[in-house]
Amino acid sequence: MKHLSLALIVAALVSLLIQGAIVIMVGRPAAPWPVEVLSHPRVSFAEEARRAIFFTPDLAKTERSMIAIVGASAAQEGFQPAIAKAEAPDLLIHNLSMGGANITETDQIIDIAIKATPSQIVQRSVLVLAVSYPMFVPDSKRWSDPVFVPPDAIAEGKIISDIQREAMRCSSICDPSSLLFKYAPEWLISLSRDRYALNLRLVPRLPAHITDPILKWNLWRYDPRRKLESKRAKKSPGNASPAPDEPFLVIAHRQMDFLTKYMGQPEGVLQEEQFDKLRMLIDKAKGVGFHVVVVDMPLPSWHRQNSPFFAPYETKLRDVLASYTSAGTIDFVSLVDAIPDDEFRDSIHPNAEAASHWARILIERLRVLHRFD
């Protein structure tokens, strides 16, 4: 046992040295992000996933019933907890939404929240599922889109969400889809995460991969053949004037077109996959005791009229929710046309001035549906 003890001591000492080096480089760890503001400010999908994985466990400290909002970027920006708190100081609101989340990833965030929150709190809390049609993009498209997914993930041909990717940092115990996560007690998962509290501060300062700086070398782009070719005529410096600012609606329409492409399906066709997952997600959340409220997120009128996916989405969503709403087991709030077009900064997100209006509308609707402690 002498040698094994030595190995363990060395491992611990070297780990401490590494941690020490990190402290010297980036300073001592600050207090973790409060759960209420996990989504803000928006930085990158990876950073948001890291916050969701490493700081959501603070939900364990929650002592009163809460409103947990999950969704994508529109819910992140529309229902900012600080603004919501100003509108309703008596309520505890956590916004766990994540930019670019589809239903699969939303489900993973809910798993993390359920694991962390004491069950007696869950049973007195409201889960707001803030959905919109871009959240129903199939996994095969969302998690292999070169615009959002790192090239190594695409090269591997794996469907892996930002949450799962960032969860790899703590030996898969933080991955909501792993067996270890499902069966390990929360304190063990929490301990695994806490081990990396210091390292986590270093992550945003590092490249995504250790060899990325090497890949940026100009050497790789240098082509010796150019030396062999005759000198090309030098181009005269461009004197074109910068493009004029595009009118707001042109940009917004472009973004809507981008969303249409982003869905990756024949126009107007939405696959069942994410709707099935929504059904399972609602059952799970209800099963653990959450009072579930599905919110159909606002869209500007021109977006609703022009998007090929909006009408089929509305039909399918209402079909999925019909059995629940008719039985009165969940509530459905449609905010889809509740916001005037001039409160959108693009085709889907609120502008800064409108955020408090969005939050107020949601709280008003929730107060009608649910009596909070």
Place this chain on the structure above:
Amino acid sequence: MTITSWSFIAFVAMAALVSNLASGNWRARVLFPTTTLLFIVLVMPSMLAVSALLGFVGLIWLATELTYRLRARTPLILILAVILAIFGWMKAYEFLAFLPFASQVPVVIGLSYILIRALQLLIDMAETPSLRPGLLPLFSFLTSWPCLISGPIQRFQDFHEQLESIGTFKLSEEVFVAAAHRMAKGYFMVLVLADMFKHLWTGLEGIALGNANPLALAGAQGAFLAHLFFDFAGYTHIVIGAAYVFGFRLPENFDRPWQSKSFLEFWGRWHMTMSNWFKTYVFNSLLMQLVKRWPSSKLTSFHGVAAFFLTFFLVGLWHGTTWAYVICGLLLGVGASANQLYRIALRSWLGKSRMHELSAKQTYILASAALTFTYICFSVSPLWLSYEQIRLVAKSYGLIGLILAQGGLFLMMLTVLPIIQRSSFAIPISGATWWRPLQIGLLCAVIDAYTFLFPAFGGAFFYERF
């Protein structure tokens, strides 16, 4: 379950515990085959693949029975032909795509390695019928869990001897530390070094294929070979270490390949168990047949050239199922036979003593090593480039672009190889008793920090696809 997952470590720990607590007789006859079956179920992609693998093992058992009973050359050749045809069908070789249900056969991990072990046993049984195994020992041998995914390749005789002796094996702290040391070293190679080079290789591949940059292509070729080495050598360390705690001593697969000075020497140091197998069962047999057919003494040297070409062509073909691997086989065959021809030409031109004199010169050694590694990087490119990509590279780079890329790679090798060769002597392989535990602790801490800071998929081993 993958070899780099926690579930694999848990599997090894539990299996080792049960095996070492069980009485001697049970270990070889019950526990080892049971552990192997459990491992198969855990690593195979589907139950259909498990059934296909077990069916193939059943077929081999039938072949051993037939070989034992018939004991003649012609039936053995027929049996081998049938096995190879079924193997080709199960591997879904592109050129056998016309066979019925070829596209529906499930992917069976480790099938190529099972074939090689089966052929060794059948060929040796023709000479030594007493080797005839029972169904259970045959199953344990062909699918032995530490060697299932990517070797190392063991002869039946060696495996059987070790299997018989595990009953008396006692796990000591020394063996445990040695196992942990090998495994920690392997995990460091796979999770840190192989991952670093994989990222570099795939990144440079993107640049090279996108913009036809010769230096990016050279970098991708070099980074791929480094990735392949750390991935495969790391895997080998892990399984050799895991086998220690069960009393198995698996053969080594690598002997510092970066010290190679020629193409043929490289294959004597890289994937040694496969090279030895091909040398014994393909090269020697081919050479013997050629000498018998054309016994002229003037041709003796050239028999070797032809045998090398065919052997290495088969090595390339064995690695994969697509046309790209046919190209890889041809390039390997050309490399091996050119190396042999060069030896013959140099000897006849300079004479034996001057050739030895030249071979001892440092500049000559360095230039040969750099040329060797440049050609190896070039010849294994079809392992990571598809047939369409090879065509694209040929078209977009043209002859000058390809020559510049290989020239750039040669210069890289000239710069890097002396550093690697010298630094590898600076790291002690063994030493004081505290050295191993110290290394284990150090490696574990570094792996932990690295995998947190730069998480990677840790997907399948590259050789797993073979």
